[in-house]
Amino acid sequence: MQFAIPALLVVHVFAAVFWYGSAMFLVRFVLPTASAAGESGELFLLRMVEQTRFPYALVGAGALTVLTGLALLDLVSGNFSPAFMGTNMGIALSAGGACALVAFLLAILFARGLRTRAIGAALILFLGLALLAMVLSHYV
Numbered sequence: 774m775q776f777a778i779p780a781l782l783v784v785h786v787f788a789a790v791f792w793y794g795s796a797m798f799l800v801r802f803v804l805p806t807a808s809a810a811g812e813s814g815e816l817f818l819l820r821m822v823e824q825t826r827f828p829y830a831l832v833g834a835g836a837l838t839v840l841t842g843l844a845l846l847d848l849v850s851g852n853f854s855p856a857f858m859g860t861n862m863g864i865a866l867s868a869g870g871a872c873a874l875v876a877f878l879l880a881i882l883f884a885r886g887l888r889t890r891a892i893g894a895a896l897i898l899f900l901g902l903a904l905l906a907m908v909l910s911h912y913v
């Protein structure tokens with residue numbers, strides 16, 4: 774049991790890094806470049822979405838981040854005990870988790886809308902806030 778937290782943390786951080794990095798690369802570079810390239814860009818996107826595992830990898834990393842995050846929060850908080858959840862660290866982790874859930878829902882519900890600047894930017898913003906809250910939770 775004593776290895777549960779470090780083991781989950783390793784999976785959580787790797788999944789989160791992949792999720793955030795891929796989402797950032799997609800929204801900031803791949804989608805705008807494909808749009809600017811016209812028809813060949815559309816073909817490239819279609820091939821990437823339909824003939825590679827990229828969409829599954831992205832959603833899978835998001836789901837893994839959220840699930841390992843919830844399991845970690847359960848473990849570090851002693852089953853979400855109010856005594857821990859009310860501390861600054863508990864509040865920071867919960868706020869980060871809430872931001873991550875919003876980002877996950879955005880990615881699932883508006884997958885096609887990610888090309889819209891506002892939705893792509895919102896996804897990156899919420900993921901960034903989640904990351905900040907997780908890292909800063911130790912110092913608040």
Ligand code: HEM
Nearest residue numbers: 789793839842843845846866870873874900903904907908
């Ligand atoms: C529902 C979503 C999430 C929940 C409930 C959650 C929960 C947690 C918890 C409880 C920890 C602390 C573990 C410990 O100190 O032992 C943690 C650490 C961490 N989380 Fe999350 N997390 C979520 C999503 C995310 C996302 C989206 C990212 C990044 C984009 C992220 C990045 C990190 C990082 C980098 C750490 C390590 C922080 C450190 O130790 O300095 N998490 N998370």
